Amino acid sequence: MTSSDGNPVDRALAQVLARAANAYPGVVADYIPELASADPASAAIALTSTSGHLYAAGDHDVAFTLQSISKPFVYSLVLGQLGVDRLHEHVGFEPSGEPFNAISLDDAGRPANPMINAGAIVTSALVDGADEAERFESIRATLSAFAGRTLEMDERVYASEAATGERNRALAHLARAAGNLARHPDDAADGYFRQCALLVTTTDVSVMGATLANGGVNPVTGMEVVAPSVARRTLSLMASCGMYDHAGEWAYRVGMPAKSGVSGGIVAVKPGQFGIGVYSPGLDAAGNSSRGVAALTLLADEFGLHLLEHPATPATSVDRLIHDPVEGITVVLRGELAFTGVEHVAFEIARLLTDNDLAGSALTLDTSSVTRITPAAERLLDAVVAQARARGRSVTVVPLDR
Ligand code: GLN
Numbered sequence: 001m002t003s004s005d006g007n008p009v010d011r012a013l014a015q016v017l018a019r020a021a022n023a024y025p026g027v028v029a030d031y032i033p034e035l036a037s038a039d040p041a042s043a044a045i046a047l048t049s050t051s052g053h054l055y056a057a058g059d060h061d062v063a064f065t066l067q068s069i070s071k072p073f074v075y076s077l078v079l080g081q082l083g084v085d086r087l088h089e090h091v092g093f094e095p096s097g098e099p100f101n102a103i104s105l106d107d108a109g110r111p112a113n114p115m116i117n118a119g120a121i122v123t124s125a126l127v128d129g130a131d132e133a134e135r136f137e138s139i140r141a142t143l144s145a146f147a148g149r150t151l152e153m154d155e156r157v158y159a160s161e162a163a164t165g166e167r168n169r170a171l172a173h174l175a176r177a178a179g180n181l182a183r184h185p186d187d188a189a190d191g192y193f194r195q196c197a198l199l200v201t202t203t204d205v206s207v208m209g210a211t212l213a214n215g216g217v218n219p220v221t222g223m224e225v226v227a228p229s230v231a232r233r234t235l236s237l238m239a240s241c242g243m244y245d246h247a248g249e250w251a252y253r254v255g256m257p258a259k260s261g262v263s264g265g266i267v268a269v270k271p272g273q274f275g276i277g278v279y280s281p282g283l284d285a286a287g288n289s290s291r292g293v294a295a296l297t298l299l300a301d302e303f304g305l306h307l308l309e310h311p312a313t314p315a316t317s318v319d320r321l322i323h324d325p326v327e328g329i330t331v332v333l334r335g336e337l338a339f340t341g342v343e344h345v346a347f348e349i350a351r352l353l354t355d356n357d358l359a360g361s362a363l364t365l366d367t368s369s370v371t372r373i374t375p376a377a378e379r380l381l382d383a384v385v386a387q388a389r390a391r392g393r394s395v396t397v398v399p400l401d402r
Contacts, residue, residue: 007055013045014057016298026282026290029262034160038064038264038281044202045295048210049274052219060202064279065157067261068100070143070195071120072242073208076216076226076234077142078126084233090126090180091119095241095248100262100287101167109178115241115259117192118171124195125172125181125188132187139195145225146208148218151198157263158197165193202265202277209267209275212238212257235269239307246286246293254297255306260288268296270305317341318348319369328362328394337373342380349384353391363388366398373400 021043030036044058079087089110096104096112104112104119111119129135144151161168172185172192181188200208211218216231218224226234238257243250250258256276258268264281266289276299280291300306319334329352333345345365352358365385367373373381388395 009055020291020295023294043280046203046206048206050214064263069261075114109180113241147204148221161193202279205277254300264289266292330364332366334369342377362394364396368401
C-alpha cells in the first residue's frame with residue numbers, strides 16, 4: 001500500500017510513517033545474531049479499530065519476531081489462569097527504571113515487573129501445562145487468538161537466541177536459586193525464547209493491541225481471548241512498564257500503554273478505540289524502535305491520543321424532562337450510564353424534588369433508551385429512586401430495553 005492508495009485513515013498513517021523516516025534510524029539489534037539480518041529501511045504502521053476495521057501503511061506484511069511484544073500477551077494468559085494474587089507472588093508491579101535485560105530480582109527472587117526479561121521468564125514458566133511442549137502450544141494458541149490467525153515460530157531466530165542467550169538463562173537460574181521458578185531454569189528460558197520467536201506482521205500486532213483495547217475480545221474474529229479485567233490489568237502494566245527505562249518519558253510524551261520488542265516492533269493501545277502496530281528495526285538507546293517511537297509520538301500529538309488528554313465532555317444522560325399536569329414528571333435517560341451519567345440524573349432529580357412548583361408530582365424514570373449501565377451505576381440509580389420514594393413520591397421506573 002502506498003500513500004496514494006486507500007482511504008483517508010490509511011493516508012494519515014502513511015504521512016506519519018513518512019515523517020518518522022526523518023528520525024534517527026537507530027541500530028539494528030545483533031546480540032541475537034539472526035536479528036541483524038533485518039532490513040534497516042523497512043518500516044510499517046497498522047491500526048485496527050475496536051470495530052474491526054484495519055488500516056495500514058508501509059511494509060505491513062513483512063514478518064518479524066514478536067520478541068518482548070510477547071510479554072504482555074503471555075502475562076494475560078497466566079493472569080487468567082492464576083489470578084492477580086497468585087501470579088504476583090512471583091513478580092512485581094513496579095517500573096524498574098532499568099534496561100530490559102537487567103538482573104532485576106529482589107531477595108525473594110521476585111522481578112520488578114513482567115515486562116522486563118526476568119519478570120517475563122518467571123511469568124512464562126507459570127503457564128499451565130503438563131510439559132514444555134504443552135505450555136508452548138498454549139502460549140502459541142493464545143497469542144494466535146490475539147492476532148486472529150495461527151502464528152508460526154521462526155526456527156532460525158529461536159535457534160540463534162537459544163545458542164547465545166546466556167544472560168536470560170542466567171536470569172532464570174537466579175530466579176530458581178531464590179526459589180521463584182518451578183521449572184528447570186534452562187527449560188524456562190527455552191520456553192521464553194520460543195515465545196519471543198513467534199512471527200508476526202505489523203498488522204497482526206495492531207490486531208493483538210486492538211483485542212486489548214476491546215476488553216479482551218478480538219474485534220476481527222469476535223473471539224473472547226481474555227476477560228475484560230485481565231485486558232485492563234495488562235494495559236495497566238504496559239502503561240507503567242512497557243517501554244523499560246524509557247517508560248516515564250513515554251508516558252509523558254505519548255501516553256498510550258505500549259510494549260516494544262528488540263526486533264523493532266511496538267504495540268500501542270488506545271483503550272476502547274484501537275490498537276496500533278509499528279515496525280522499524282533500528283533501535284534507540286533504550287532498545288525501542290527509534291522510528292517506531294517517532295511515529296507513535298507524532299500520531300499521539302496529532303490526534304490527541306494521550307491517555308490523560310482532557311476527554312470530550314460526556315453527553316448528558318438526561319435526554320428529556322417532561323412535565324405533565326396529569327402524568328407528573330418524566331425523566332428520559334439515554335446512552336451509557338456509568339458514574340457521571342447517574343451523577344447527572346441524581347443531580348436533576350434532587351433539583352426536581354425540591355422544586356416547590358412540582359411538589360407532590362409523580363416521577364417516571366424512563367431508562368428504555370439506555371444502552372448499557374454499569375453495576376455500580378445501577379446501584380446508585382436504585383438509591384436515587386429509593387430516596388424519592390422515601391420523600392413520599394410515587395416513582396415508576398421504565399426498565400432498560402435489554
Ligand atoms: N528475546 C529478547 C531477549 O530476551 C527479547 C528482548 C526484547 O525484545 N526487548 O533478549
